[in-house]
Amino acid sequence: MSPAAVRQVACIGAGVIGGGWIAHFLARGYQVAAWDPAPDAEQKLRRLVDAAWPALRELGLADNASVDNLTVRPTLEAAVADAEFVQESAPEDLELKQDLLARIDAATPPGVVISSSTSGFGMTEMQARCATPHRLVVGHPFNPPYLIPLVEVVGGKQTDHSVVRWTSEFFEAAGKSVITMDREVPGFIANRLQEAIWREALHMVANGEATPAQIDASITEGPGLRWPLLGPCLTFHLAGGEGGMAHMLDHFGPSLKSPWTRLQAPELTDDLRDRMVQGCADAAEGRSVAELVAERDRAVIAVMRAIENVRQGKV
């Protein structure tokens, strides 16, 4: 089946990530069959989809998009029976994923690609118990999957190259921005970069050098304003002036050795934990997580629109 011809998607796991995928697929006009073992999963899922729908309508729905295209099935097997693509979004537990993917593999029609949302495991270790491991691939989204375009696609040792290619084309057809990786790297790409920032932030808090609010302000009022348009490489390319990255590296290369970042994960002491928790409460200024999520969604849309207008030369 050609990637663009897919109409029936199965989503296994319907928490924040699985539910986000489901909202995305519904908005792009797919039929979605979902399964999640939690007793209140359907209720939570429908609430998540309803909450996301205004943002998705704002972004533009596919012609045939409807929340009515979602069916929640009583078993995993029923959910994948008619699938033309399967997205697994179970909790990050290797044993659980290995068993679940083997079950999905056994129940899914031959030739249908099975993708995992894992952020932490390589497909090589996850596909170990599958009968037909060649069709299993990682399709790692970003939260919320219905808004953030990025998906990182990478296979395991037993994954067919053609499956990796097909999956990338499918996600592109489904409206995502795809990075196809040609080898497994723990954390893939974006999370490694995020983790590097996150660990440095934890060190600064642990050492009393900055509060979470200062750290966040240093990003939102500073380099964070550039990152929706220019990633870290092109940012430093511009920092090199007319000479670009070459001047940057030749001129500032030695400052790589500057003691400007710490290099091991800090001990997560109770004190560090409490300072992070309290600091985030301060930074949230009374806004609940739900309020922050709604604000983030509006902001991501507004920022994507702004960047798109700039790229098209409209502003």
Add this chain to the structure above:
Amino acid sequence: MSPAAVRQVACIGAGVIGGGWIAHFLARGYQVAAWDPAPDAEQKLRRLVDAAWPALRELGLADNASVDNLTVRPTLEAAVADAEFVQESAPEDLELKQDLLARIDAATPPGVVISSSTSGFGMTEMQARCATPHRLVVGHPFNPPYLIPLVEVVGGKQTDHSVVRWTSEFFEAAGKSVITMDREVPGFIANRLQEAIWREALHMVANGEATPAQIDASITEGPGLRWPLLGPCLTFHLAGGEGGMAHMLDHFGPSLKSPWTRLQAPELTDDLRDRMVQGCADAAEGRSVAELVAERDRAVIAVMRAIENVRQGKV
């Protein structure tokens, strides 16, 4: 003098950063006296200010703002003679900064604050040769200083606390977003976070795990879309769901130990250098640095507007 009463600013050094400060101060309605030892400095400076002006007009000029309020002086001493505030933006060379700041200190009227744009040195080491070191402070901007709001303010061991406070208030009055730090940390805050990402990116390129274009796309299509609104701490606060940062740390704390980021600056080999340079050329897709700068400026404005509308509940 109260911080809000300042009208006359002297800028010593008029390259990319000094020139950016000058454009910012002119746009906020200040009289600016500049000095730079380079023979073609005035010509370059006026070109930089002219190039920045459309963006500044777009953002909103102060009533009395004019490029005609810039005068370029033949000597450092002439530039600071009438100053009510001095911003130094010389190259990052400790010897040079120590001497230059001592000269500025000797020539500047008593009681006037002298701020350094340094991104790399602490004021404690820079103020060593000054006769009145208590009035020297770091005011570290982000590029371009006429667009990115962030300024990090921090004193050295000999800096008066009142000078730090005054400087923060002055920058606020001049339209910047200020983080006041209560101790010196190499790289301050935002650059440490940027450096952490940058080193991880270099490691990935050095290891052939990702190209600069993939690294940039992983940010611009992914977490970079959230960072203009939510810094790294609140981002992970949301990742904890309703339980926020507490749930995040208590639940995912152990994954801090995951091998998701490398922890020493990589050796800047010729090969790594060339791969970064070529990768940036690829990612620029034929756009010159000047074109990328113009695009970035439009994008930063559009993103700041978008975020502001979201914060005010307009979208």
